[in-house]
Amino acid sequence: MSLVHQIEPLALAGMRPKDIAVRLGASQDYVRAAMSRMRKRGVPIPKFEGGNLSRTFDDRGWATLRAHAERRDLSVRALIKKTVLKLVEDDLFDAVLDDGEG
Structure with a gap:
């Protein structure tokens, strides 16, 4: 199964991009980009707030x-x-x- 196909069910289950990246051994940037492309295709991937509080x-x-x-x-x-x-x-x-x- 391709990496993108492994990301989709985890993202749909509400797993955060950082956690998906760790689980699959991918970069967070790759996971975020894949999730963004899925959203553009109409897949109902939830959006997540960044974990960086510095801008808050x-x-x-x-x-x-x-x-x-x-x-x-x-x-x-x-x-x-x-x-x-x-x-x-x-x-x-x-x-x-x-x-x-x-």
Whole structure:
């Protein structure tokens, strides 16, 4: 089976490009390009947010995150993960977002 044909079922199952690349021994760029071509052909491959948080926050945001993480002896990534898990566990979306959607 060709590499592209191995990528498609994994991508359709929701596996991230990075994980597909590791599993199949391919480059992430190759996997992303193959997934892009599949989408153009109409295959319903889900889109994934990049794992790079560096573009998500400005300098002030990073400083705030670092300060809160340091107070808890956590990395910034661990703080973000812990925060999101708590948000989901306690269903705090309405309280945090205050967007009138709840």
